[in-house]
Amino acid sequence: AQSVTQLGSHVSVSEGALVLLRCNYSSSVPPYLFWYVQYPNQGLQLLLKYTSAATLVKGINGFEAEFKKSETSFHLTKPSAHMSDAAEYFCAVSGSADGLTFGKGTHLIIQP
Amino acid sequence: GAGVSQSPSNKVTEKGKDVELRCDPISGHTALYWYRQRLGQGLEFLIYFQGNSAPDKSGLPSDRFSAERTGESVSTLTIQRTQQEDSAVYLCATNSGGAETQYFGPGTRLLVL
Numbered sequence: 001a002q003s004v005t006q007l008g009s010h011v012s013v014s015e016g017a018l019v020l021l022r023c024n025y026s027s028s029v030p031p032y033l034f035w036y037v038q039y040p041n042q043g044l045q046l047l048l049k050y051t052s053a054a055t056l057v058k059g060i061n062g063f064e065a066e067f068k069k070s071e072t073s074f075h076l077t078k079p080s081a082h083m084s085d086a087a088e089y090f091c092a093v094s095g096s097a098d099g100l101t102f103g104k105g106t107h108l109i110i111q112p
Numbered sequence: 113g114a115g116v117s118q119s120p121s122n123k124v125t126e127k128g129k130d131v132e133l134r135c136d137p138i139s140g141h142t143a144l145y146w147y148r149q150r151l152g153q154g155l156e157f158l159i160y161f162q163g164n165s166a167p168d169k170s171g172l173p174s175d176r177f178s179a180e181r182t183g184e185s186v187s188t189l190t191i192q193r194t195q196q197e198d199s200a201v202y203l204c205a206t207n208s209g210g211a212e213t214q215y216f217g218p219g220t221r222l223l224v225l
């Protein structure tokens with residue numbers, strides 16, 4: 001069984017500030033981990049994924065995430081926020097061939 | 113097509129009516145997933161198809177929900193006798209199987225009045 005917890009349903013940062021979106025997971029098997037972004041009225045777009053290679057994963061739009069097995073975490077970061085980063089972000093885990101298990105999402109707000 | 117497509121993009125229906133939602137997968141993707149996203153919520157897994165194997169229906173919330181897929185082609189999700197709590201965005205995703213990246217369609221927004 002798998003589960004994902006995203007801390008903070010809403011995160012607000014100033015433009016140019018560090019973005020940190022938290023994700024903790026549980027999985028009975030070595031996990032594959034994903035971050036997806038959903039812009040208003042659009043489908044989900046893959047930002048990045050961890051598949052047991054390098055623990056620091058770089059994705060699109062300057063985002064990256066670090067897999068920390070000891071902390072069962074896969075937090076998403078970006079050094080400098082842009083207004084265009086405002087969106088809903090979902091962390092997901094897959095330990096098998098079945099559907100992904102998603103967190104409840106974090107709404108990222110960028111303050112000018 | 114280049115991506116996953118879904119139709120209709122929006123559907124408004126009356127309580128008690130049946131609705132059918134369609135998903136066209138990326139060509140060659142053997143696996144197809146349906147998810148439900150209620151307002152302000154994460155995604156709930158509904159059903160998973162892999163090739164010609166029996167589908168994994170473990171996420172379907174009630175027997176009013178059913179889905180079909182023939183081979184690696186189009187899938188339809190049917191909701192019978194719709195209820196107001198069925199109002200949500202229904203998302204389809206496909207991949208080549210296993211834990212590979214899932215590619216999502218734009219979703220169908222269902223509103224049950």
